[in-house]
Amino acid sequence: MKIKIGLFGAGTIGSGVIRIIREKYPDLEIVGVVDKFYKEKKDLLSGIPTSDDFAFLLDNPSVDVFVELMGGVEAPLYVAREALERKKTFITANKALLAKHGYALFEKAREKGVHIGYEAAVAGAIPIIHNLKYIFKNDTILSLQGILNGTSNYILTTMRKEHRDYREVLAEAQKLGLAEADPTLDINGMDAAHKLTILAALVTGQWFSVEQIPVTGIDHIELVDIQWAEKMGYRIRLVGKIERKNTGSAPEVLLSVEPILIGRKHFLWDIEMENNAILLQTEYSQSHMLVGKGAGSLPTAFSVVTDIINYGALDKFPGDNATASMNPVEETFTYGEIGSMESLENEFYLRLEVYDQPGVLAQIASILGNEGISIMTVHQEPEYKDKEKKIVDLVILTHRALRRSMNAALASIRKMEFVAGKSITLPIKET
Amino acid sequence: MKIKIGLFGAGTIGSGVIRIIREKYPDLEIVGVVDKFYKEKKDLLSGIPTSDDFAFLLDNPSVDVFVELMGGVEAPLYVAREALERKKTFITANKALLAKHGYALFEKAREKGVHIGYEAAVAGAIPIIHNLKYIFKNDTILSLQGILNGTSNYILTTMRKEHRDYREVLAEAQKLGLAEADPTLDINGMDAAHKLTILAALVTGQWFSVEQIPVTGIDHIELVDIQWAEKMGYRIRLVGKIERKNTGSAPEVLLSVEPILIGRKHFLWDIEMENNAILLQTEYSQSHMLVGKGAGSLPTAFSVVTDIINYGALDKFPGDNATASMNPVEETFTYGEIGSMESLENEFYLRLEVYDQPGVLAQIASILGNEGISIMTVHQEPEYKDKEKKIVDLVILTHRALRRSMNAALASIRKMEFVAGKSITLPIKET
Numbered sequence: 128m129k130i131k132i133g134l135f136g137a138g139t140i141g142s143g144v145i146r147i148i149r150e151k152y153p154d155l156e157i158v159g160v161v162d163k164f165y166k167e168k169k170d171l172l173s174g175i176p177t178s179d180d181f182a183f184l185l186d187n188p189s190v191d192v193f194v195e196l197m198g199g200v201e202a203p204l205y206v207a208r209e210a211l212e213r214k215k216t217f218i219t220a221n222k223a224l225l226a227k228h229g230y231a232l233f234e235k236a237r238e239k240g241v242h243i244g245y246e247a248a249v250a251g252a253i254p255i256i257h258n259l260k261y262i263f264k265n266d267t268i269l270s271l272q273g274i275l276n277g278t279s280n281y282i283l284t285t286m287r288k289e290h291r292d293y294r295e296v297l298a299e300a301q302k303l304g305l306a307e308a309d310p311t312l313d314i315n316g317m318d319a320a321h322k323l324t325i326l327a328a329l330v331t332g333q334w335f336s337v338e339q340i341p342v343t344g345i346d347h348i349e350l351v352d353i354q355w356a357e358k359m360g361y362r363i364r365l366v367g368k369i370e371r372k373n374t375g376s377a378p379e380v381l382l383s384v385e386p387i388l389i390g391r392k393h394f395l396w397d398i399e400m401e402n403n404a405i406l407l408q409t410e411y412s413q414s415h416m417l418v419g420k421g422a423g424s425l426p427t428a429f430s431v432v433t434d435i436i437n438y439g440a441l442d443k444f445p446g447d448n449a450t451a452s453m454n455p456v457e458e459t460f461t462y463g464e465i466g467s468m469e470s471l472e473n474e475f476y477l478r479l480e481v482y483d484q485p486g487v488l489a490q491i492a493s494i495l496g497n498e499g500i501s502i503m504t505v506h507q508e509p510e511y512k513d514k515e516k517k518i519v520d521l522v523i524l525t526h527r528a529l530r531r532s533m534n535a536a537l538a539s540i541r542k543m544e545f546v547a548g549k550s551i552t553l554p555i556k557e558t
Numbered sequence: 559m560k561i562k563i564g565l566f567g568a569g570t571i572g573s574g575v576i577r578i579i580r581e582k583y584p585d586l587e588i589v590g591v592v593d594k595f596y597k598e599k600k601d602l603l604s605g606i607p608t609s610d611d612f613a614f615l616l617d618n619p620s621v622d623v624f625v626e627l628m629g630g631v632e633a634p635l636y637v638a639r640e641a642l643e644r645k646k647t648f649i650t651a652n653k654a655l656l657a658k659h660g661y662a663l664f665e666k667a668r669e670k671g672v673h674i675g676y677e678a679a680v681a682g683a684i685p686i687i688h689n690l691k692y693i694f695k696n697d698t699i700l701s702l703q704g705i706l707n708g709t710s711n712y713i714l715t716t717m718r719k720e721h722r723d724y725r726e727v728l729a730e731a732q733k734l735g736l737a738e739a740d741p742t743l744d745i746n747g748m749d750a751a752h753k754l755t756i757l758a759a760l761v762t763g764q765w766f767s768v769e770q771i772p773v774t775g776i777d778h779i780e781l782v783d784i785q786w787a788e789k790m791g792y793r794i795r796l797v798g799k800i801e802r803k804n805t806g807s808a809p810e811v812l813l814s815v816e817p818i819l820i821g822r823k824h825f826l827w828d829i830e831m832e833n834n835a836i837l838l839q840t841e842y843s844q845s846h847m848l849v850g851k852g853a854g855s856l857p858t859a860f861s862v863v864t865d866i867i868n869y870g871a872l873d874k875f876p877g878d879n880a881t882a883s884m885n886p887v888e889e890t891f892t893y894g895e896i897g898s899m900e901s902l903e904n905e906f907y908l909r910l911e912v913y914d915q916p917g918v919l920a921q922i923a924s925i926l927g928n929e930g931i932s933i934m935t936v937h938q939e940p941e942y943k944d945k946e947k948k949i950v951d952l953v954i955l956t957h958r959a960l961r962r963s964m965n966a967a968l969a970s971i972r973k974m975e976f977v978a979g980k981s982i983t984l985p986i987k988e989t
Contacts, residue, residue: 143842147842151698252843252844252846253846254689254693257692257693258685258688258689261688261692261868262685262688262864265860265863265864265867266860267582394828394849396828397825397827397828409860411574411578411856411857411859411860411863412683412850412851412856412857412860412861413683413850413851413854413856413857414849414850414851415683415684415848415849415850416847416848416849416850417846417847417848417849418825418845418846418847418848418849419843419844419845419846419847420843420844420845423844425842425843425844426842426843426844428842429696429697429840429842429843430843432696432842433693433696436696437692
């Protein structure tokens with residue numbers, strides 16, 4: 128059973144796919160590679176027909192499986208549509224493509240009776256897509272939370288461990304191939320939001336607009352926040368979350384990507400560096416956690432190869448209807464609305480850069496008090512951030528409060544004259 | 559697509575299966591239950607035809623899937639053979655059955671072209687069997703280690719957290735349904751060894767004799783060991799391990815079940831109570847960890863239901879050959895030999911109950927030194943274990959040493975007159 132592969136993109140992940148297939152899979156044959164820079168990759172691509180023209184592969188009728196690992200959105204969308212049009216399996220690691228155009232692409236795949244493989248698009252080597260489709264769908268998933276972006280987790284971990292600055296660590300991550308040349312989507316949380324949209328579709332059967340997810344990245348977090356968190360027994364993680372909330376009549380789905388302070392007993396405490404993790408709470412099996420590499424050439428390529436093996440033959444030799452029902456071509460989704468997080472309650476970490484003058488704390492306490500928020504602890508940095516202007520960091524932990532209240536308090540505080548610069552707030556989760 | 563189920567055994571797991579199917583799966587129909595005590599379970603079994611006679615179900619031709627949740631080995635073996643003979647899917651949570659008779663049963667299943675589902679037999683709710691068969695088999699697994707027995711992990715955790723005695727905690731676990739009335743196999747490590755045999759077959763393609771696995775349980779571990787470990791920054795876990803070692807020509811497979819001291823950075827550090835965890839090191843995807851409930855009615859029943867769904871329809875409506883190759887009926891196994899652990903190196907924890915007399919430590923140090931083992935630290939309990947006989951606990955941590963050397967040293971030490979009682983040794987793994 129030979130499966131013939133047309134590969135678009137021989138970059139970090141693509142070269143990993145080529146290597147794994149060469150070393151381990153004589154039955155998988157790469158019949159062609161399209162890459163913009165194919166002329167500069169002679170060693171890697173030796174023995175494989177190459178081109179920079181999409182038609183070169185798309186018009187090769189011997190291809191069973193099209194694999195898209197180019198990055199970007201428009202070109203991959205073209206390849207995806209053309210592949211599905213030809214009733215061929217389409218496999219991609221492209222979360223932005225699926226988050227934006229997944230609804231239409233899955234509809235087309237269903238119509239054409241073929242699979243889209245996208246294991247590599249979410250959480251690198253962790254087989255979360257497969258497990259949601261074939262295992263966890265048999266339970267009722269109450270919530271999912273995950274560290275879904277290896278780059279930002281690498282940055283947060285390294286800042287904490289080595290007491291180093293954000294910019295410096297980011298530059299290092301880029302050198303190590305753990306961050307893209309343009310890391311914007313990793314650090315502003317959008318990459319995690321793309322992945323969350325895909326996971327939410329599998330968990331709820333609903334397709335959510337990625338633009339409507341409340342997303343906070345890690346680009347505003349400073350070394351001082353990480354160090355304050357550590358002193359108080361917390362670590363900062365960028366967490367994507369899906370939660371089903373039964374409010375009155377219809378169940379609401381809450382989606383969010385935000386950095387949170389997690390306590391020592393939280394399951395994500397030990398998920399460090401470029402590792403990803405996904406934690407599920409379910410009705411019957413109670414809890415599951417999957418941990419693995421969220422980035423890197425070979426780990427991500429492994430998920431691509433798994434999809435090629437699991438879907439390639441299935442689409443090439445479709446079984447009868449009954450068997451096909453056990454190997455569902457993509458599900459039908461409906462469009463969903465994201466519920467509001469305003470009525471969620473959390474403890475909060477709050478850091479304010481303020482002018483060191485009498486009465487500041489009293490005024491802050493009064494604003495918080497007016498919103499019904501009570502203070503648990505207050506810390507003031509012993510040293511000035513700016514000696515001349517007498518600016519200090521004030522760090523406050525609050526008791527449980529509504530997000531709505533904290534947002535309102537923060538808006539009031541930001542208008543005060545004593546606020547000299549940043550004011551950041553992060554929710555706290557002990558477990 | 560209605561799947562008809564014949565259920566043998568309506569105990570802890572069986573009642574969970576009945577509940578999940580009733581609440582969530584109108585397409586799964588339990589057409590009959592065989593249970594020794596069916597007359598005492600009228601509420602649970604209301605509306606379901608019941609009997610205590612195996613033939614009542616085996617001779618019902620409408621059954622698609624036979625589910626065996628009785629426990630024991632001989633009766634389940636009979637049911638398994640009869641089910642496979644009738645070309646019906648056979649699903650079981652019975653690790654002892656598979657560890658002892660798996661080779662022949664899988665051969666029969668292959669011959670008859672049906673599946674054996676055994677997700678619930680290993681690590682409760684964790685879908686490790688499915689993931690090994692459909693995902694991780696695409697990589698090369700270098701090692702697997704796991705906490706495979708929820709009962710013993712519950713006992714070890716509770717002893718540490720509540721400073722309570724082994725017997726007391728075991729009795730509590732039995733009351734909570736986390737330990738069987740006869741917990742022998744849980745605490746002597748054999749239950750974990752049964753599971754390890756099944757995992758090793760999937761990881762290596764070889765079937766190993768469970769009697770040949772070096773197995774140590776937790777029944778000799780005292781509260782004092784757990785407390786010493788904690789003082790020194792360790793926790794004790796009962797770990798099952800599969801390791802592939804390239805020694806010269808042929809790769810050796812090492813299998814073991816033993817309590818080990820793990821360090822703070824070890825991935826199994828936080829796996830507490832009745833949770834199970836499996837940690838894989840692989841060639842391409844590098845590392846995976848799966849965590850979930852290892853015991854309990856609903857979590858284990860969830861795995862049974864998943865097998866019913868995933869294999870029931872597949873066997874009832876077998877697809878064509880090509881599709882079947884993607885859903886392999888059980889693999890062909892060969893018999894394997896277990897390699898020797900004698901040449902492995904570890905740091906060791908060593909606790910000796912000795913008479914408090916001069917020169918004891920010098921003699922121990924000399925025996926260890928003769929075997930090339932050097933001491934890292936020595937602690938002596940400040941209080942006598944037995945005041946009259948002046949017996950104290952001596953706790954020694956060693957530097958890395960061969961297991962062969964430690965075994966030899968221990969044999970010599972045990973012959974010495976100053977040894978008053980127990981002498982136990984546990985390997986240490988920092989990560």
